[in-house]
Amino acid sequence: MRIGVFVCQCGTNIASTVETEAVAREALQHPDVVYATSYMYTCSEPGQQQIQRAIQEENLQGVVVAACSPRMHEPTFRRAVEKAGLNRFMFEMANIREHVSWISNDRQANTRKAAELVHMAVAKLRFNHPLSPSRVAINKRVLVIGGGVAGIQAALDCAEGGLEVVLVERQPSIGGKMAKLDKTFPTIDCSSCILGPKMVDVAQKENIRLYACSEVESVAGYIGNFSVQIRRKATCVDWNLCTGCGLCMEKCPAKKVPDHFNEDLGNTRAIGIPFPQAIPKKATIDKEHCRQFTRGKCGVCKKICPVGAIDYEMEDEFISEDFGAIIVATGFDLFDHSSYGEYGGGRFPDVISGLQYERILSASGPFGGHIQRPSDGRQPRNIVFIACVGSRDASVDRPYCSGVCCMYIAKQAILTRDHLPDSNCYVFYMDIRSPGKNYDEFVRRAQEEYGVNYIRGRVGKIYPKNNHLIVQGADTLLGAQVEVEADLVVLATGVEASAGARELAEKLRISYDQYGFYMESHPKLRPVETNTAGVYLAGVCQGPKDIPSSVAQGSAAAAKVQALFSRDTIETSPQVALVNERACVACGKCIQVCPFGAIQWKELRGGIQKAEVLPSVCQGCGLCNATCPPKAVQLQHCTDNQILAEIDVLCA
Amino acid sequence: MNSDLRSELHKKAEQAWPDLELLIGWQAGYDDLHTTPVFIRDSAEISKLIWNPWCTQNLAVYVAKHFAASSGKDDKKIGVCVKGCDSRSLIALLQENLVARERFYIIGMPCKGIVDLRKLHALSGAARILSVQVNAEQVALKSAAGVLHFPLDEVLMRKCRRCRYPNPLIHDVLVGDPLTPRTDAHEAYNDVAAIERLSLQERLAFWQGELDRCLRCYACRNACPLCVCQDRCIAETRDPKWLTQYMHLPEKFMFHFIHALHLAGRCTECGECERVCPMEIPVALIKEALNKITLELLDFEAGLDPQRVPPLLTFDAGETGI
Amino acid sequence: MKRRIAYYQGCSLEGLAIEYDTSTRAVCEALDVELVEIPDWSCCGSTPAHSHDALLSAVLAGRNLAIAESTGCELAMTPCPGCLKSLKGALQAFHNQSERDVFLEILAMPFTGHIKAISILQLLYEIIGVDEISRRVIRPLNDLVLAPYYGCLLSRPAQFAEFDDPENPISMDELLVGAGAKLVDFPYKTECCGATYGVTRNQIVARLTGRILDMAAGLGAQAIVVACPLCQQNLDLRQSQVNRYWKRRFDIPVVYITQLLGLALGLEPEQLAWDKLFVEPDWPLTAPAVERDHLEKAQS
């Protein structure tokens, strides 16, 4: 092999503590190295041209660049050598900047280390082989998991582009948390008026298939070719027949069923449609409270249903669908404030969560939009809002800012003052976080125009006294203790990862942070991708955010899918495992350990079994290679021989 | 007593024969002190089968290496005779799905211990051994120098002195009654502990001395029932090239690291590697040391429960301390 | 079986809070608990020590625990929450790898750190248990309406106290209910009593304890029940100061949990040092004892 070595000076980044000329000179000593030089900026256009010229003139078959981290410029140089006619895998990098010049000022030691790293790269390169990617066809269907506003937006944008979309929603209706909101900040427009038409669009788009009351059971496959099993939970109502007339709900005798849509503030029936604008507008039986299930007899809905849709025997159904990409938009849950003992730990009915107050404010809510106390229905006069309940509080393991609470409190206080001009609103806050278009102006309006009393400080204690709630807190600006005799306390409960988020992440093989929010590929530059190719993120499942950001991410994820699907095939990395069938002893250990199910049995003539890697499924981790006793499985571009060559340079 | 058991073995082999295409057992060797494996394909040869304290070979070695992939004609099975320790090798093979249980008919031999020929020779000194009588407790060794008597325990294999499983843990039929495990068994890792008591330098010197004798004949590997790579062993392959043919210490160390680490969490301590070593290197000790580690670290002993997965082929996300 | 528990009395219980000491010993005896007084016990390392040097405080408390260990007891109980905090601080210093060596060096006594420090409430609630105590009640506190007041230290900081709920403790509540009393839903269970400001700035104490007394009175409590000498002192001894400050006429007895349980267990007021209270109860201390058989019948 004819190898060329190019030592980069990176201006002075490398050259100031490494003698690059000496490194290049020493490289010429190594077997197969026929050309070595040092250059100011190897990654620059002239630097790349120098490599390409040398490939041609010196007839190089392999190139080593000693420069920055391969995580930085490996793709750049691979493209450069490819343009000059070499296979892009006939290239190796020695990291002499991040791992050498930047971590020590000892010129002598650095130069020796750089020379050894170059030697290792040369030794490895001598075992490199040209590799070429294979291509697999893309199944141009997309799965959207979660039917909140982010998922709806993603589904609509994909459908608009002509893609076939399947939208899976865990609840009986799409709409997510936004469907429960009364108004939205900072424009005070009605939440269901802006979301409703989008929900209807989802139902009407012919290329969107909606599975409500359904969950993703398992995911197999890889980008372009996912195979997903979906569990359609038994609703006990045949949705093909149900017309959404609501008769069953009217007649159902179980009347004391907690209304989850109204955050348990009111009661509903054991069968019914969660809210009037629900999509799909189909009834569902709540088995936990339905008398047919709890007592074994009732059957009222079955008798009354004009289309005979009720089926108590219905069981969960499993369907399998294939997709080329998956958008995850599973949203969030609200922090459960019962861990705040100082706020009553859930014992006081008039200390409520922010979402409960949304339902109270909503005209379709439990009190028809009249603000009243859950305990006695009395109209409150003094209302206290407490910010950062389950946010920015390490003591409840929620050190992060939920991002939306400052704004929704301001909105709720404004709406309260609007509804009840005689009321007094108090907001206890730590800091006001309002970085958004017209957001800070909105908070100012709450303070200045609507006369909401903002008190900077934490609340230490809430206790009932004479049918009031005494809110004890600190005003850190005045340096004084304050007490407010409140009638209603609204806790600005923060955002936390949706229940089941971790389990779904395991199925999708995407990573999540310690709080259960999904990890994007890069916090700045790849915000909607995950580390699993073909799986994208939208909305709060990735981290707290408001409606505009969720919608933007939904659209962004859709755009990513459209870009992926604009091609018919995708290239798969050739850095995958490969079985040498002659060496394989069919012990099956590689199949056992592969995290991706990428290795399977292959039967040769005569019934002889061998392991076989599916290159499009293999992610290239090399676990099989490490496990295989006769080393019949070799991870391409990181083979045993390549690693051994590097070790031998150092140790032999 | 041995003759009773031998006729019982013959009787049970005859009974099983209609379902068998092959029966692997022991037969007499070139003298009374040696036995050799026998592969019976004709019922007339069943009479060749013997059972005595010289039946040292672990016949499980043939199971995975030669017959795992073969499929039986007319659903006929392969019969194999196993001692308690040998049965653990079979279970280890089952744990890794290297053999199918239904392919084999296992004849279990409760075993009181196998005589270590090397110990006999050491005891007889230079004198040629003429004959040896073994009864329940005693060994009578007749050599040119006269008759010597020893307690049986003194001439048993190292593994037998710490045997906890005299009865096969898996079998289709048992020859003789199950035995009570010995109550005076040596601690499982006595011999490992003896090495561990040495200083680091002494240990290195010990292994340098022992492994320097290694010829890289690979007998230890070939006798191992769990070394299933056979001639694809990376000690000999060129691609990947883990070892050169150069006969120096690092290559010898490396070979024994390969052999031992490939058996980590798998070795059932049948001791065959050490028995067959022509240079009498205590190579089994390395595997025993690894077994001690996997037991302490991962609470695993190979070859006991066919359902358990060897610990290095699986993981536990919740485990701590490593 | 008689339980043997090392007893650390502490300085408060020798003086102002002697009724706490008397009643604790009496109740423990009635409950078959043998209190082994720590021989030659010394200062627990409270305020004067810990405000000067945490290590000094830890070693002072450690000395008492080391002696307690030598008595063979596995638990050391102290009724005073301040002492409890000091004793736990010693154990914390011992179990902290970086502090242990210097701690032991200064201590210069054998110490294994196996002993556990608990409060009287923990002894009654967790070790003896509400069930056993209520089984032994022969004079139920039938008509009494009580406000249980825990103060700051008994259940907090949570990771230090490792006992009861930090914001809404219930151990004393359950013990009192088990003894037959009625409770008010007392929102000031864990409010501040002013603590040692009683000495330096007693107006603060007057203001804070006034709120507690006001709440208890407003809810109709006939007594406030406490388990801390400092709380008791601020609420009881200083009640007249509070009355002057607020221009009120509070007249609420502030009693130790052990005094009330003692009555319920059939002990006489003299055995429980009821006469040491400043605000005397206006209700009879000894309702007629109920026959044990009769009580058990009623309970079953």
Next chain:
Amino acid sequence: MTQSHDNPAHKQALTIVGFLCNWCSYGGADTAGVCRFKQPTDLRIIRVPCTGRMDPLFIARSLILGADGVLVSGCHPKDCHYAVGNLYARRRLEVLKRMLPFMGIDGDRFRYTWVSASEGQRWQQVVTEFSEQIRSLGPNPGVTGKSAAAATA
């Protein structure tokens, strides 16, 4: 940082082989470089995709051949880019670590650890500590030394 690493007088050529997973620890080492966190210069890093790729034999071979130290570093458990590679690795590496001293090779010459791509400071600390540890152990006699005792004397 002290300048001691930069003083050639303190130097004694050591060979420390590092096996770093591409996703976390290699990135962590890059981060340390970008932040200019000064480190000893004895470490030579071999990039592998995942610690799951690490056959313990690579480490055994390095130490048998005379590497003075071997450092393996990967993603934190449960943060593996390939989900579970490091969970397999930690068992295999720990078994090796405990086996080495039985064969007369100092287990302290081998360390495995978990450093994420953002933990540049932690990487600096790991490299510094490990290099100092190896420095205090001195050169590895390997397995060829005529007498092990003489080699360490």
